[in-house]
Amino acid sequence: MKARSLRQRGYTAVELMMAIGIFGIGVTGIIAMQKVTTVSNQHAKNLSIATHIAESWLDMLATDAVMWNHPSPGNTVPDIGQTTWLQSVKANANTVNDWILPAYSTVLGFGPAFDALGNPVNPATAPASIAFCSHLRLSWLYQPTSSGNGLIRAEVRVFWLRDGQGFAQPMCDAAQITNVGGAVQTFHFVQKITAIRENTL
Numbered sequence: 435m436k437a438r439s440l441r442q443r444g445y446t447a448v449e450l451m452m453a454i455g456i457f458g459i460g461v462t463g464i465i466a467m468q469k470v471t472t473v474s475n476q477h478a479k480n481l482s483i484a485t486h487i488a489e490s491w492l493d494m495l496a497t498d499a500v501m502w503n504h505p506s507p508g509n510t511v512p513d514i515g516q517t518t519w520l521q522s523v524k525a526n527a528n529t530v531n532d533w534i535l536p537a538y539s540t541v542l543g544f545g546p547a548f549d550a551l552g553n554p555v556n557p558a559t560a561p562a563s564i565a566f567c568s569h570l571r572l573s574w575l576y577q578p579t580s581s582g583n584g585l586i587r588a589e590v591r592v593f594w595l596r597d598g599q600g601f602a603q604p605m606c607d608a609a610q611i612t613n614v615g616g617a618v619q620t621f622h623f624v625q626k627i628t629a630i631r632e633n634t635l
Contacts, residue, residue, distance in 0.1 A: 473597065480566075480622065483552040484592040487566055488626040491590040494544055495519060495570075495630050499586075503633045506582045514584075518542070520630065523572040523586050533569040533591070533615065535608040547606045548592075557606050567606035568592045569614070575629060584632035593621040 445453075498520050504513040515521050519536050538545025538556050547557040550565040557564060571589040578584030595605070599620045604610070614621060 480594055481624065484566055484594060484622070484624040486552055487548050487568060487592045488590045488624050491568055491570070492588065492626055492628050494542070495588050499630050500633050504582070505578055505580050506634055510580050512578065519570060520572065520586060522570070523574060525574060533571050533611050535606070535611060536568070536570050561604055564604070564606050566592055566594045569611060578632055582632050582634040586630045587627065588630050589625065589627045591623055591625045593623045596620060596622055
């Protein structure tokens with residue numbers, strides 16, 4: 435009779451506490467894994483948006499080259515000054531200080547700043563909505579001759595704040611170009627490079 439009543443007893447307090455402890459450790463691991471997954475998903479989303487912005491810039495620079503079609507055999511007067519952004523090309527842009535903040539074009543509705551979804555933003559009218567910023571570095575690969583055929587190396591860098599980081603001043607500001615380049619622990623970066631050819635058609 436005594437043996438049967440002992441077998442019918444429930445769990446002891448020690449067994450219950452051990453079960454609760456093991457359950458707590460498992461739940462903590464799941465919560466930590468969920469946090470890591472959320473942060474990774476957010477970073478992947480931002481990386482995708484920044485890559486799209488950089489590729490959009492390369493397309494815009496190629497489109498900008500349509501206005502650059504002289505010097506040519508028919509007209510020896512250079513007209514790169516008619517472009518929106520390519521006119522900022524330098525003879526040899528190899529240093530950090532040669533990055534530029536491109537101007538916002540009200541005609542094209544495109545410029546250096548973008549919101550959290552990758553839509554262009556006018557930094558003068560909506561600075562609070564800026565999540566991504568871009569810089570350009572333009573240098574000559576081949577100076578155009580009297581018959582044309584100029585070629586420009588175009589570099590685009592898109593950057594955004596790392597989680598939990600702050601930046602003292604607006605990041606999409608021409609005065610911050612050198613500071614941004616040196617703040618690799620503060621920002622994430624995406625960089626794309628291409629060559630832009632003079633339009634000789």
